Amino acid sequence: MSGPDLNDRLGDVDLEQGLFSHLIELRSRLMKAIGALLVVLVVLVPFANDLYSRLAQPLVARLPQGAHLIATEVASPFTTPLKLAFFVALFIAMPVILYQLWAFVSPGLYKHEKRLARPLLAAALILFYCGAAFAYFAVLPAAFRFLTAVTPQGVEMMTDITHYLDFVMLMFFAFGACFEVPVAVVIVAAMGVVNLQQLRGARRYAVVAAFVISAFITPPDLTSMVMLAVPMCLLYELGLLAVRWLVKPAPADEAAA
Known part of the structure; x- marks a missing residue:
C-alpha cells in the first residue's frame, strides 16, 4: 500500500x-x-x-362571585x-x-467567542425568567381584571383548566422571549450586522416595533400592551449598553467615531 x-x-x-x-x-x-x-x-x-392552584390564582381571584374554573x-x-x-x-x-x-x-469555540457567549447565555436565562415572572405578577392580573370587567351581562365566565394553562404558558413564553431584546441586540452587533451608532439611530423604530409586537402578543387591553412595550424599550437601551461593554468595535467604526 x-x-x-x-x-x-x-x-x-x-x-x-x-x-x-x-x-x-x-x-x-x-x-x-x-x-x-x-x-x-x-x-x-x-x-x-398545588402548583396549578398557584398558577390559576391571578384569574380565580378576579372571577365573579360563584364562578370557577372547569374541566x-x-x-x-x-x-x-x-x-x-x-x-x-x-x-x-x-x-x-x-x-x-x-x-x-x-x-x-475560540477564546473571544467564549468571552462573549458566557454572559449572553447567563443573561438570556435570567431575562427569560424575568419575563415570565413579569407576566405572572404584573400583566396577567391586569389582563384578567380587564377581561372579567368586559364580560357581557348574562354571560358567566368559567374557563377550562387546560385552555387556561395553554394561555398562561403562551404568555410566559412570549414575555420571556420579548425580554431577550438585549441579547438579540448584542448578537446582531457582534455579528457585524449593525454597529452601535446604527443601533442608537434606530431607537424610534425600536419603540414602534415594541408597541406593534406588544399589540399582537398581549391580551386586548391597553394596559397590558403598555406594560410589555415600555420594558422592551428599556431593555433595548440596556442592549445598547451591553454592546458598548461587550462588543469591540471594528477599526472602521472606531475611525468613524
Missing part, C-alpha cells in the same frame, strides 16, 4: 473516531440533562395540584396539573440543561 493511500485511510479512521467520540459525549450530555429534568419532575409531581374533559383534572409540573420542572432544570449544552459546544 502506497504512502498517500495509507495516510488517507488513517485520516478517515481518525475522523470516524473523532465523530464517534463526539456522539458519545453528546449522548452523555443529553442523558444528564434528561436525568436532571426527570429528578425535578418526580419531586414536583406530588405538588402538581371539560374526563382526564384533564389529572393530566393538566401533570403537564404543568413538567413545564415547571423544565423551567427549574433549564440551568442544568444549558450547562450541558455549553459543556458540549464550548471546546469548539
Whole structure:
C-alpha cells in the first residue's frame, strides 16, 4: 500500500473516531440533562395540584362571585396539573440543561467567542425568567381584571383548566422571549450586522416595533400592551449598553467615531 493511500485511510479512521467520540459525549450530555429534568419532575409531581392552584390564582381571584374554573374533559383534572409540573420542572432544570449544552459546544469555540457567549447565555436565562415572572405578577392580573370587567351581562365566565394553562404558558413564553431584546441586540452587533451608532439611530423604530409586537402578543387591553412595550424599550437601551461593554468595535467604526 502506497504512502498517500495509507495516510488517507488513517485520516478517515481518525475522523470516524473523532465523530464517534463526539456522539458519545453528546449522548452523555443529553442523558444528564434528561436525568436532571426527570429528578425535578418526580419531586414536583406530588405538588402538581398545588402548583396549578398557584398558577390559576391571578384569574380565580378576579372571577365573579360563584364562578370557577372547569374541566371539560374526563382526564384533564389529572393530566393538566401533570403537564404543568413538567413545564415547571423544565423551567427549574433549564440551568442544568444549558450547562450541558455549553459543556458540549464550548471546546469548539475560540477564546473571544467564549468571552462573549458566557454572559449572553447567563443573561438570556435570567431575562427569560424575568419575563415570565413579569407576566405572572404584573400583566396577567391586569389582563384578567380587564377581561372579567368586559364580560357581557348574562354571560358567566368559567374557563377550562387546560385552555387556561395553554394561555398562561403562551404568555410566559412570549414575555420571556420579548425580554431577550438585549441579547438579540448584542448578537446582531457582534455579528457585524449593525454597529452601535446604527443601533442608537434606530431607537424610534425600536419603540414602534415594541408597541406593534406588544399589540399582537398581549391580551386586548391597553394596559397590558403598555406594560410589555415600555420594558422592551428599556431593555433595548440596556442592549445598547451591553454592546458598548461587550462588543469591540471594528477599526472602521472606531475611525468613524
